[in-house]
Amino acid sequence: MKIQISKSYLNESIQHVSKAISSRTTIPILTGIKFDVSYTGVTLTASDTDISIQSFIPAEDNDKTIVQIDRAGSVVLPAKFFVEIIKKLPSSEIEMEVRDGFQTFIRSGATDIQLVGLDPEEFPVLPSIEENQQISIPGDLLKNMIKQTAFSISTQETTPILTGVLWNLNESELKFVATDRHRLASRTVHMSEDTGVRFSNVVIAGKTLNELSKIIPDQNTLLDIVVADNQVLFKIDRVLFYSRILDGTYPDTSKIIPTNFKTEIVIDTKKLADSIDRAYLLSREEKTNIVRMQTLDNGAVEISSSSSELGKVTEQLEVSRFEGEPLRISFNSKYMLDVLKVIESEQLAIQFTGVMSPIIIKPQDDSRSLYIILPYRTTN
């Protein structure tokens, strides 16, 4: 293998695939990035067995030569050092040559680097995926759906299935659900056309979806998603992102979502977030994060928290609408803030059925999102 390649293209590809590099891997070959050079371009691959990312650099892009290929071939190079050194090379052009025993020579400007390469035959083969179950979705919409659900996953490895986000697709709707048993986030999107594709119980690790989000460009471009038996493949421009589907059956969450309520308030999202943020600051010192919310006779809502050592915070908030019974409830303010942060609607509705029943939060101008927080049982 012998090439001359544009530093900026190489750097961009390395940034993409390096998201699949795990610093904790025990398999030496997986600490590397695989280079495959053919006469059409260079393919970079990295994998931590859960995620595999492949990025293609074409020999030509818009009639401009990106890679000049003198000799095809393959090699695996140590990722950690390689990622950092490429960024810092002095010239915008980089020469790479692999010689006997995978010794790799890299030259840029007056810098010469000699790297111990590894045998590409040792690198695991990417899963082969049947492409008959494929849907398309705008990149920014997918990013948004991930942001609005993935924060509710469980971080406990004792129930691995809950560390993922559940995806279900029926004829008209794609739905994401995440829960850690104390809270739940769900987001639905209406599919513009029925492609005949259906799936259920597709659970993808939240960590993986967050890495995927970083690769999805901000422009509103369509990306393709292929769902197979135990793998999902995301096709983003010249990047292929493979993720394992988590084993196991996701619990049925439909039963914990209350269908009626005794109290509903509609309130300004930003004002509620600021108010709970202040109460949270104090509750954090108690290590409980407990904040109380109660309706007042004057129609306002009182947010409060207290700390035995420090004191207490109390504030009143006006509501846009109040319906139903008076209410006094305690909850984890961190969970509430996580929800308020991802709600884009100016107003939101909070629904309650009782002090020990799930609290429901719904953005006012968006019927596609639903959040649930379980309250705390407190003595006062």
Place this chain on the structure above:
Amino acid sequence: MKIQISKSYLNESIQHVSKAISSRTTIPILTGIKFDVSYTGVTLTASDTDISIQSFIPAEDNDKTIVQIDRAGSVVLPAKFFVEIIKKLPSSEIEMEVRDGFQTFIRSGATDIQLVGLDPEEFPVLPSIEENQQISIPGDLLKNMIKQTAFSISTQETTPILTGVLWNLNESELKFVATDRHRLASRTVHMSEDTGVRFSNVVIAGKTLNELSKIIPDQNTLLDIVVADNQVLFKIDRVLFYSRILDGTYPDTSKIIPTNFKTEIVIDTKKLADSIDRAYLLSREEKTNIVRMQTLDNGAVEISSSSSELGKVTEQLEVSRFEGEPLRISFNSKYMLDVLKVIESEQLAIQFTGVMSPIIIKPQDDSRSLYIILPYRTTN
């Protein structure tokens, strides 16, 4: 005590004094900020016994009312929570009232906070300092002198005196020296007038100087420095910053600074820094940070490093001047990068007397700075 105070002024003062709050203190009263309200304004004080910072908020500033004082008095409030909540209060005006048992009521907009205050009598009294040894220095110059020396202090608590920066003042020059026994940084400034003030062996903790730097405004304003027996007081606008002088005698460093040399090269600072940064990346993987430098027959300099597992990096750099014997030397590249980062001169001179003698680095257009790095003894 009862006041109404501008949130922005209060916030700025809190930011200043909170730099003296240590999270590791075992003295409960020192986790707080002391408020002293008189009819001229509010004084905030915080201390960790090594550093004490006092900030004054005047009742009026440029004919604008900053603090409306209804009742004078004092209280100590819990710093950690207070610092964060003040930033997040909804209104630009804050009411504070201290009642029985130092219970403190804070109100801003619709937010009510009740804090458990502590008795201000328990707060340590600030050191009284005789102001007969006082000098003035532009704030940005002092900041620069700290930046260019403090990085070379020792982080080992086994030799406490080396965790500080040595200050000496004779009739014409103020000199800073820092060393951790492996490297040394020194910076001198010519005093425009002889104030008659002299001192030597004034050693101030590097950590303290870095905190001081954050408070010094970027504008080129003069600040006053009062040096007493075991304390230094910095007067910065409305802030008083007290620092303890470290106990002990600073070692004599004059003997380790070579007075002659066998080889001198003059080289571009930025190019040398970039080159050593690349070699450092590889040397870091070996956990040694060792980089080699050698003169070549063609008059250039070669920078190189190697890692048994990864490979090697080699580069050639042109020099502006080369004088004396050929040279091959190894050093800690992290130490060299630390020096190159603070040198503002475009060109620098490096002087060598032998493979085991100190390496001297001097900015070309600045005779007031001098850096020394001890080389490594290596086998190749």
